[in-house]
Amino acid sequence: MTLDPKDWDAFRASAHKMLDASIDKLANANEGRVWTPLPEAEKATIQADLPIQGKSTDEMQKQLQSFLPYGVGNTHPRFFGWVHGTGAPSGLMAEIAAAAMNVNAGGRDHVAPVVERQVLAWSAEMMGMPAATSGLIVSGTSMATIIALKVARDQAMQGANGALVGYTSEQTHSCVAQAFDILGLGREHLRKITCNAALEMDISALKAAIAKDKAAGFMPFLIVGTAGAVNMGAIDDLESLADIAADQGMWFHIDGAFGATAKIGQHARARLTGVARADSLAFDFHKWLQVNYEAGCVLIRDEAAHRAAFSDRPEYLRGSERGLAGGAFWAVDYGPELSRGFRALKVWAHLKEHGVAALAAVIDRNIEQAQYLERLVKASDKLEMLAPVPLNICCFRYKFDRDCDALNEEIVVRLQESGIAVPSTTVLGGHMAIRVNLTNHRTRESDLDMLVEAVVRIGGELET
Numbered sequence: 056m057t058l059d060p061k062d063w064d065a066f067r068a069s070a071h072k073m074l075d076a077s078i079d080k081l082a083n084a085n086e087g088r089v090w091t092p093l094p095e096a097e098k099a100t101i102q103a104d105l106p107i108q109g110k111s112t113d114e115m116q117k118q119l120q121s122f123l124p125y126g127v128g129n130t131h132p133r134f135f136g137w138v139h140g141t142g143a144p145s146g147l148m149a150e151i152a153a154a155a156m157n158v159n160a161g162g163r164d165h166v167a168p169v170v171e172r173q174v175l176a177w178s179a180e181m182m183g184m185p186a187a188t189s190g191l192i193v194s195g196t197s198m199a200t201i202i203a204l205k206v207a208r209d210q211a212m213q214g215a216n217g218a219l220v221g222y223t224s225e226q227t228h229s230c231v232a233q234a235f236d237i238l239g240l241g242r243e244h245l246r247k248i249t250c251n252a253a254l255e256m257d258i259s260a261l262k263a264a265i266a267k268d269k270a271a272g273f274m275p276f277l278i279v280g281t282a283g284a285v286n287m288g289a290i291d292d293l294e295s296l297a298d299i300a301a302d303q304g305m306w307f308h309i310d311g312a313f314g315a316t317a318k319i320g321q322h323a324r325a326r327l328t329g330v331a332r333a334d335s336l337a338f339d340f341h342k343w344l345q346v347n348y349e350a351g352c353v354l355i356r357d358e359a360a361h362r363a364a365f366s367d368r369p370e371y372l373r374g375s376e377r378g379l380a381g382g383a384f385w386a387v388d389y390g391p392e393l394s395r396g397f398r399a400l401k402v403w404a405h406l407k408e409h410g411v412a413a414l415a416a417v418i419d420r421n422i423e424q425a426q427y428l429e430r431l432v433k434a435s436d437k438l439e440m441l442a443p444v445p446l447n448i449c450c451f452r453y454k455f456d457r458d459c460d461a462l463n464e465e466i467v468v469r470l471q472e473s474g475i476a477v478p479s480t481t482v483l484g485g486h487m488a489i490r491v492n493l494t495n496h497r498t499r500e501s502d503l504d505m506l507v508e509a510v511v512r513i514g515g516e517l518e519t
């Protein structure tokens with residue numbers, strides 16, 4: 056019994072059809088609805104009995120093709136929800152090559168570790184970190200954060216007396232508290248420091264919290280700065296945080312999921328110099344750098360500390376000088392996963408094919424578009440801003456004189472259900488905001504005009 060096709064020509068024909076359908080989807084990404092919920096009939100074709108006998112490749116191809124319209128919608132230019140990257144057609148090719156090779160990138164001597172190391176070296180260069188910086192390509196910033204904080208924790212535990220405590224801003228993404236939980240540090244030992252009017256971590260409140268904890272016998276070990284907070288894009292004063300961490304002998308981690316990548320552009324570069332001072336940095340390729348899901352990165356300045364936190368290879372994983380068990384870089388020495396796919400390939404190919412200059416231009420254009428949207432909101436007597444726009448996120452609301460939160464939430468749902476646009480919501484200063492995130496290389500200014508017109512129209516309908 057083999058799982059190879061009985062007829063390779065028929066397989067080739069089906070695979071070509073799948074490729075054509077995928078390319079057609081992307082070539083027409085600017086058209087049609089943004090989000091289309093999966094119809095019940097389509098759901099029923101998924102929720103079937105456990106298949107005992109298989110189907111033909113052609114039947115499978117047809118079914119896979121039938122799923123194409125029902126994704127999140129983030130390939131569309133009017134997808135503005137959460138922080139989703141758009142991806143790029145070029146991702147198809149690397150994914151096909153990776154699937155054909157089917158490598159296990161956990162270690163050994165083959166193409167994947169060489170590619171991964173190169174991507175890590177380019178990443179360190181983009182972020183201004185030293186060439187010897189260590190790292191790993193991971194699923195996303197959540198995993199990158201767990202890895203980084205484990206290294207920080209292990210280092211701090213060496214001389215610990217007292218419970219370890221860390222500090223971050225109230226605007227930090229929930230993945231930081233989750234990492235504290237997973238690593239056994241305890242969520243309660245992550246201090247959420249208040250923010251200033253720009254929603255950046257308040258530096259004097261941070262200093263006071265560290266002093267208070269020290270006096271109470273805790274051991275402050277970590278500061279987590281944010282480069283681009285998820286709610287509205289705030290960038291903490293990273294240079295000051297790096298100074299405090301250095302002064303106090305603490306680890307400085309940066310959550311730069313999307314914001315740190317703006318370092319390659321012009322508009323936000325000056326506010327991101329502190330990224331280069333991180334002991335560890337988590338960021339994503341799948342957000343503002345437009346690599347197809349999923350691809351994130353952790354960078355760790357101290358390679359020895361990184362290795363010490365994860366490397367524990369028993370006899371069956373022993374390396375050798377020669378043969379397939381050779382190779383200088385085994386990913387398993389730097390993270391919790393042994394078996395892993397060839398994520399680094401699509402990142403490497405994406406950077407090679409598009410070049411940093413094009414990716415930087417997308418980032419700068421999105422920042423300009425967020426400011427353009429802010430101007431549209433300010434020009435409308437029906438709308439009001441709910442936060443400053445430091446980066447690529449614009450948070451505003453329709454001015455209702457009753458049920459303002461519920462009605463703004465209703466506007467967002469109607470936009471999504473109508474297929475016109477997909478913003479998301481968040482709460483800022485206790486108010487429900489329509490939140491427009493721009494990490495989308497397909498968005499045009501006309502898409503933002505259309506969004507604002509639709510918000511004002513739906514808001515008007517809800518007023519009556």
Ligand SMILES: Cc1ncc(COP(=O)(O)O)c(C=O)c1O
Nearest residue numbers: 138195196197228283284285312
């Ligand atoms: C600032 C920030 N940190 C962390 C994350 C989590 O990243 P991921 O979804 O790649 O795990 C996000 C996701 O949007 C984010 O915006």
